[in-house]
Amino acid sequence: MGMPQLTRNQSLVLGALSHSEGPMSAYTILDKLRDQGVRAPLQVYRALDKLLEYGLVHRLESINAFVACTCPHEHEHDHGVTAFTICEGCGQVTEFHDEAIEQRLAVLVRGQSFKTEKTTIEIRGHCKSCG
Amino acid sequence: MGMPQLTRNQSLVLGALSHSEGPMSAYTILDKLRDQGVRAPLQVYRALDKLLEYGLVHRLESINAFVACTCPHEHEHDHGVTAFTICEGCGQVTEFHDEAIEQRLAVLVRGQSFKTEKTTIEIRGHCKSCG
DNA sequence: ATCAATTGCGTTATGCTATAACGTGTGCGA
DNA sequence: TCGCACACGTTATAGCATAACGCAATTGAT
Ligand SMILES: [Zn+2]
Ligand SMILES: [Zn+2]
Ligand SMILES: [Zn+2]
Ligand SMILES: [Zn+2]
Numbered sequence: 569m570g571m572p573q574l575t576r577n578q579s580l581v582l583g584a585l586s587h588s589e590g591p592m593s594a595y596t597i598l599d600k601l602r603d604q605g606v607r608a609p610l611q612v613y614r615a616l617d618k619l620l621e622y623g624l625v626h627r628l629e630s631i632n633a634f635v636a637c638t639c640p641h642e643h644e645h646d647h648g649v650t651a652f653t654i655c656e657g658c659g660q661v662t663e664f665h666d667e668a669i670e671q672r673l674a675v676l677v678r679g680q681s682f683k684t685e686k687t688t689i690e691i692r693g694h695c696k697s698c699g
Numbered sequence: 700m701g702m703p704q705l706t707r708n709q710s711l712v713l714g715a716l717s718h719s720e721g722p723m724s725a726y727t728i729l730d731k732l733r734d735q736g737v738r739a740p741l742q743v744y745r746a747l748d749k750l751l752e753y754g755l756v757h758r759l760e761s762i763n764a765f766v767a768c769t770c771p772h773e774h775e776h777d778h779g780v781t782a783f784t785i786c787e788g789c790g791q792v793t794e795f796h797d798e799a800i801e802q803r804l805a806v807l808v809r810g811q812s813f814k815t816e817k818t819t820i821e822i823r824g825h826c827k828s829c830g
Numbered sequence: 831a832t833c834a835a836t837t838g839c840g841t842t843a844t845g846c847t848a849t850a851a852c853g854t855g856t857g858c859g860a
Numbered sequence: 861t862c863g864c865a866c867a868c869g870t871t872a873t874a875g876c877a878t879a880a881c882g883c884a885a886t887t888g889a890t
Binding site: 831832833834835836837838839840841842843844845846847848849850851852853854855856857858859860 | 861862863864865866867868869870871872873874875876877878879880881882883884885886887888889890
């Protein structure tokens with residue numbers, strides 16, 4: 569449940585995401601890594617699964633894509649509710665966290681006696697540059 | 700931009716979703732409607748596009764599925780930010796709206812000079828019954 | 831040291847989700 | 861009557877994700 573050394577494939581995938589300007593689909597990652605010996609979708613998906621588990625990567629549900637986590641902290645703890653703005657113009661993704669929203673959602677789901685496992689908040693629109 | 704009479708395919712798709720216990724994928728809808736003459740995915744997707752536009756149906760991004768809107772109102776206006784709890788056990792989906800969250804998100808994106816077009820909030824977990 | 835369990839790897843095949851591209855028909859206003 | 865918008869139907873294709881198999885390396889008791 570901790571975060572062991574990354575394997576080769578995991579490092580390659582995380583590297584690709586970290587150096588990318590924006591989010592990438594699993595297949596786009598695959599294409600970027602073919603030269604480095606990654607050949608099949610499963611190699612990417614398996615690496616992504618682990619990176620997601622370790623909190624080093626986030627999945628953007630609304631666009632079937634992945635981004636490296638941009639949190640400042642050392643990923644040694646869970647990072648609660650994560651929210652994203654996603655620009656439809658340039659693809660820029662901004663990760664943010666807000667205690668107030670987290671609290672309010674907690675109250676609302678408790679009202680339903682619902683037990684939260686994962687929360688997705690994604691805001692599509694246009695960034696400052698893309699007006 | 701208003702909401703005209705639904706076409707045959709749109710009515711069939713909305714009917715299928717309305718009578719369903721939980722969310723359905725486009726292909727599941729297709730299967731339910733084969734007897735009524737729906738044969739191809741595009742017929743379903745085109746109907747869904749319109750129903751989404753009219754606000755009669757919501758798309759659940761995190762599970763690639765669709766639900767009929769359960770808002771009490773008459774769908775004559777936009778319904779702002781919509782949030783969902785989605786039970787992993789029984790599939791039950793509950794739609795809810797919260798002004799506080801909407802406001803808070805508005806503040807946060809304004810801070811980024813981001814212009815929101817669509818907001819997705821989906822909470823996966825387990826409902827009261829499924830513990 | 832040995833065995834069993836776990837984990838990652840690589841490959842092939844398959845399944846699920848969504849859209850492209852084309853042509854048809856119908857209604858409606860200019 | 862013409863032109864346009866829109867819904868429809870079909871075939872084909874693109875894009876996203878997992879099943880199932882076997883092998884290799886690691887770990888951690890016994
Ligand atoms: Zn993060
Ligand atoms: Zn932008
Ligand atoms: Zn609704
Ligand atoms: Zn349930």
